[in-house]
Amino acid sequence: MSTGETMRAAPPRRSGRPLVFGLTIIAVLALLFGVPWWTLVGADARWPALVVIAGTILFAGALVAFPALMYMGHGRRHRDWAARAGDTILGVIWVMFAWAVLGNVLRLALAVAGVADPGRSRIVAAATAAVSLLLVLWGYAEAMRVPRIKRVDVTIPRLGAGLDGVRVVLLTDTHYGPINRARWSAGVVAAVNDLDADIVCHTGDIADGTVAERREQAAPLGDVRARLARTYVTGNHEYFGEAEGWLDHMRELGWEPLHNRHIVVERGGSRLVVAGVDDATAASSGRPGHHADHAAALADADPGLPVLLLAHQPKQIGAAVEHGVDLQISGHTHGGQIWPFHFLVRLDQPVVHGLSRHGGRTQLYTSRGTGFWGPPLRVFAPSEITVLTLRSA
Template sequence: MADIPASLRYGLAGLALVLAGIGVQQAARVPPVKDIEVRIRDLPEQFEGYTLLQLTDMHISRLFDEAWARTLVQRSNALGVDLILITGDLIDGPLSARVRDVAPLRELHAADGVYVIPGNHEYFFDNEQWMRHFVTLGMRRLDNSHALVERAGAQLVIAGVTDLSAPRAGLPGPDLHKALAGVPAGAPIILLDHQPRNARQAAAQGVALQLSGHTHGGMIRPLAPIIARANEGFVAGFYRVGGMQLYVNNGTALWPGFALRLGVPSELTRITLRRAVEPG
């Protein structure tokens, strides 16, 4: 270091501080809206323009606290979407410590409801207790199960599975066959799966769209290839997996133990469904 000019050392230190400040600010903010469109083959015309809001990896905690959650809920409700889908890792901490911080989620609302699946962090803090609490907040849980959304006689399947970490907690792991048992033939299937690693199996089961989180988009852009290798090649954004589309969300927040983002922004993800135009 003695051979490096003092001005350069101070400049590098200043740059590091600026980047750290930007990274923390990007991590801790309530994110802006990200609008995306998904074109689905055989989407009933009654669901043309149907809107979803995906929330994921909120990690409500001392960092992402009651005030943060209240602002998030206000911004989410203002979007006026048809359906809200929460794809896991809502919390970090036991219910006794976080009950006040998650309370604003009770005000989340959409015309066709709010659905939730667990992420791996729910299993760190008594998954069943947390999932029961989410139900008291007005959410409908999807544990290897599905629900039907109906519009003028047409149906859309919303399915959800448990997390890959569940067996380590002595609880049932993801079971897509069970989740899809009895779904009506021809109805498009939207699958909620916290981790994207099983996307190829979902595609083989006829899922039209899988929504996942877990990766936080890699958090820092140079880390993305490393995170992708741990998640079967999936880290952020859209992927075509056989006949299925997979969307891996950067996350609404992230794990407070590494609260840093650079070049990988958090997002409030509003998804508009469109009918795919058949070629020819």
């Protein structure tokens, strides 16, 4: 190279990830809104032109409004009215999408049976619309009701006789949020207090928003009664807002925040370690001192005592097994919340709901959740207040 030539640095390579992500979102939204539109409006049902135009405008308007509403509602602006509208659209269109897919299976069956269009498409459209409407109305009622009580016996071989029959009440995923559910919260607390609990646990996702925004809805938690302890750990949604603020507020309400720490409860001469770890997403939140640390949570605990561990996500069970935990209690999955979303949840979590065993000692109970996130719907995934009765061998 001659001295007169200049060397130029190669331009930085641009990542194609934002483009791929954007195209993926567009494709998902096109399917989510497009399949119901085609099933109800666009197929060969030969509806009057006015019906086709009105239906197309409705779906197109919802498709355009949805991203903006979600951004305003769940982004930095945090507009509750936008969140309510966007979440409702999401829930309704998901139900319609799922049943439109099944409706098109019905279309094939009708075709095999010799039913021709436009009758075939009209039957499919009517069935899809009717089932979707019924499930949306029923799902809303299920989401807004005080959860049913679910009772589960869990045998813990290392549990001392004095703690046999101890009642642990599990709340999780209350998600106090854009819809003011202060009365619902009071109803949940009343139901918990009727259970005469020894220990009450909240395994995170307490709210979507700050303490200042959700204080009224969380206030009834201060009235929860428990003989031995009231304990709380953070969920992933705390790290979208102010995790430290919720830890402090729960302490003010009289709860024990188990921020990678434990307490020991005793009854009848027998003792139980009740430990808690931060959510699995805490480490990536950028908040100093927040990460799931099982070693710190169990530091100085008597290794001969049984351990009840609060951890928000079921997939934290691997570390619980490594540290000899007897029972982990979790939430996060909502049981899928709106069928058939549980199939997608199962791709990320080892369990969707219920009691399961992991390794030689450790058991995991995963709750469907006490509240709901986003869409105010629960379809084939009922909420629960769980009573875990611990039994010695």
